[in-house]
Amino acid sequence: MKVLVFIELRDGKIKSSAHEALTVGAKLAGGAANLAAVLVGQASAGLAGQLAGWGADTIYAADSTDLALYNIQTFSGAVEAAIKAFSPNVVLGVASPMGRDLFPRLAARMNGAILTDLTAIEASGNGISGTKPMYSGKCLAEVATDGSVISFATIRQNVFPANKSGNGNATVTPVSAPAADGKIKTIEIRKGKSAKPDLTEASVIISGGRAMGNADNFKVLVECADVIGATVGASRAAVDSGYASHEMQVGQTGKTVNPNLYIACGISGSIQHMAGMRTSKIIVAVNTDKEAPIFGIASYGIVGDLFQVVPLLTQKFKALLK
């Protein structure tokens, strides 16, 4: 099948998750002639060389100063132009905020079928089938698209490996984005204050729950996070109590995360919290209540007071990583 991969940029660089999508795309396409990628953004064409060996012979690039800032109208138009040029069976991307903004819009425009946030994917005739977590992962749905129309799919980050095959000569073909229609103008993209990766991309997370007691106490977690390069998260109880800001929330009405290591501190493990973090590869739980449900899914647990345990953890990690 013919597969077009949308390559997402951040700060003018190719995001690492794009390589995960390319690896999946190469497997579905089964050959470099059947795989293409599309770059959208100012100075994006110059990045095409970095995609050589990632399985695609053709790289469509929409490169103009008008594309300096993400805008749904111009960016979706650019991807649409690449779709019309390549006529893929499947358009593939990552379930990032940008992917989840663009793909539904394009699927509606092209009367396609769309699957979002897949954790497994394979070809099924001219369409695709795969696994999609629902209810924040409380259950998994086996889903499939009708191959008689174009399929759109986004994969979950950090789930699929990124393997460079060495195939694909990544020749650039320019495509144009439409002129801005003025109905939606991007005024500014304000950088986040944190240098840490977003919870959804983090490989290590340390989270605090209601037992944190107040916002100030989160510094215990921040100190540990700084040592192990973790992003700090929070349970809904901690957010609703005003101890942590909402973008830190892990769980069903917060973020779904899948780091290599998740350290839950003073989090009892409500159903909605565990739904959002149970796919973490290793889970460490620290809680004074030995009956806390979080211990049921923990790889390692310590029954104890987080204010005693976490500073010791920080100290031991520091000694280990020195």
Add this chain to the structure above:
Amino acid sequence: MKILVLIKQTPDTEAKIRLSSDGKSIEQGDVKFIINPYDEFAIEEALKLKEKLGTGEVVIASFGSDSAKELIIKGLAMGGDRGLLITSAGLEGTDSLGIARVLSAAIKTEKADIVFCGKQAIDDDNMHVGTMAAELLGWPHVNVITKFDLNGATARVEREVEGGQVEIYDVTLPAVFGTHKSLNTPRYASLPGIMKAKKKPFDIKSPADVGADVGSLKAKVTIRGYKYPPEKPKGQVFAGEPIEAMVDKVVKLLREEAKVI
């Protein structure tokens, strides 16, 4: 100004999800249903906008089964002016694009000037329908908004993306906005509000009634079945020892067994 709010009935966040024995469906027996939590921010923003303008109508609409009626009435109790249930009977397998077709037809028929909906439903976690409806209408959309300010026919909105990064847009109405937590604090329905809600105008319509082309709703996405996520192998939980001894054990396991530190 006519403000339309799209809501969806979803299981409560604390609900356990149970699958039928053949794995073909999700058991709905004793599940408590709520207004999708993100849709409450949509209702609140619509009510705030009407209050700010001092005029207008807030329509609370849903495409769903009869039981969604009760949740629309909840929205009316919060302050919505009129309810609209578009019945999904016989169309249960409709995919997100089909639902967006029905709702975009309703938005057109209602002559809405602005649409608010939750950024995603917490059941299928798709983030599709609001965005797709905007596309079908040829309207702009911004999803995951955390700030909304309308001046004349232009809204200045902020959209939260990753790592605290925020995109700021000016959007010309009509448009669709997907609401996120932190946009506002949804109000509780007052007792008089609850009393009045049952007497407010309420329409129950079919997709054809709102102008949808029912022939175009054939699903292009099918759900073949469901399964539970794999069970976590039983872990090692340490208790009753000196804290430092337990910490040492866990750090050693993280280093040597799990190899994540």
